Amino acid sequence: MKISGNTIFIAGGTSGIGLALAVGLQNEGNKVIVGGRRSALLQEISDKYPGISTVVIDVDDPRSIRTAHESVTEEFPDLNVLVTMSGIMYPEDLKNPDFLDIAERTVTTNLLGTIRLAGQFIPHLMTKPNATIVTVSSAVGFVPLPVTPTYNATKAAVHLFTESMRVQLADTSIRCIELIPPGVRTTLMGQENSESALPLDDYIAETIGLLKAHDDATEIVVDAAKPLRNAEINGEYQLVLKILS
Numbered sequence: 001m002k003i004s005g006n007t008i009f010i011a012g013g014t015s016g017i018g019l020a021l022a023v024g025l026q027n028e029g030n031k032v033i034v035g036g037r038r039s040a041l042l043q044e045i046s047d048k049y050p051g052i053s054t055v056v057i058d059v060d061d062p063r064s065i066r067t068a069h070e071s072v073t074e075e076f077p078d079l080n081v082l083v084t085m086s087g088i089m090y091p092e093d094l095k096n097p098d099f100l101d102i103a104e105r106t107v108t109t110n111l112l113g114t115i116r117l118a119g120q121f122i123p124h125l126m127t128k129p130n131a132t133i134v135t136v137s138s139a140v141g142f143v144p145l146p147v148t149p150t151y152n153a154t155k156a157a158v159h160l161f162t163e164s165m166r167v168q169l170a171d172t173s174i175r176c177i178e179l180i181p182p183g184v185r186t187t188l189m190g191q192e193n194s195e196s197a198l199p200l201d202d203y204i205a206e207t208i209g210l211l212k213a214h215d216d217a218t219e220i221v222v223d224a225a226k227p228l229r230n231a232e233i234n235g236e237y238q239l240v241l242k243i244l245s
């Protein structure tokens with residue numbers, strides 16, 4: 001993906017990695033539109049970051065995705081990059097059937113949300129030169145964090161969805177990039193002060209550096225994500241799983 005001159009829609013850009021990436025990509029010379037459910041945050045973002053546009057979107061709701069798609073593509077017909085950042089992460093206790101509620105919500109947002117966004121935007125993106133879909137999985141989609149089983153499963157599924165999408169879209173103008181973040185200090189599952197997670201600014205700087213250095217990248221894997229991303233390849237899967245358990 002070229003690093004500047006794009007019109008980028010980040011679904012799930014109201015906080016954390018999505019918002020920081022939006023600001024970083026705007027600084028690189030892109031037009032950025034961020035989406036999310038929290039309209040008060042969207043207002044704050046457009047006040048604080050002139051030039052960043054906003055749209056309300058709930059990826060759990062196909063009608064909301066359609067409405068957001070309509071308004072974004074009408075207002076920004078040059079839109080050529082979609083980032084499917086929306087995600088939730090909660091611990092689950094599989095011995096208590098109450099976990100099923102969290103499981104269903106997690107699949108709906110993280111997996112179905114990604115698939116629905118891709119389905120809605122592919123026809124538009126196919127009409128644009130240099131189009132890109134950036135999906136967001138996780139290092140724990142490669143070796144699971146046992147306390148968040150459904151979260152891990154959705155991220156592993158996003159990985160394989162992206163791999164398949166890349167092959168199916170190979171004869172179109174759309175390239176597919178998967179961000180595979182390690183633990184990053186955001187409010188996701190209360191990690192904002194976690195010593196074992198990467199500071200958000202460091203994660204964004206390394207990610208943008210990798211995007212700049214490798215315009216044909218298919219995965220963006222910062223150094224901190226490599227032990228999990230490559231555990232199986234390196235024959236260290238069981239060892240890493242033990243550390244995460």
Ligand SMILES: NC(=O)c1ccc[n+]([C@@H]2O[C@H](COP(=O)([O-])OP(=O)(O)OC[C@H]3O[C@@H](n4cnc5c(N)ncnc54)[C@H](OP(=O)(O)O)[C@@H]3O)[C@@H](O)[C@H]2O)c1
Pocket residue numbers: 011012013014015016017018035036037038041057058059060085086087088089109136137138139180181182183184185186187188191197
């Ligand atoms: N932080 C980490 O350690 C880490 C590691 C690996 C992967 N990731 C992934 O990175 C992505 C961003 O997470 P984050 O850490 O930046 O956490 P975050 O600050 O909680 O951001 C999550 C974003 O997803 C949006 N979202 C959640 N449910 C949504 C829905 N139904 N419709 C639309 N947007 C929705 C939220 O916006 P609204 O609430 O305004 O809708 C918010 O903008 C997620 O996919 C996460 O799984 C994070």
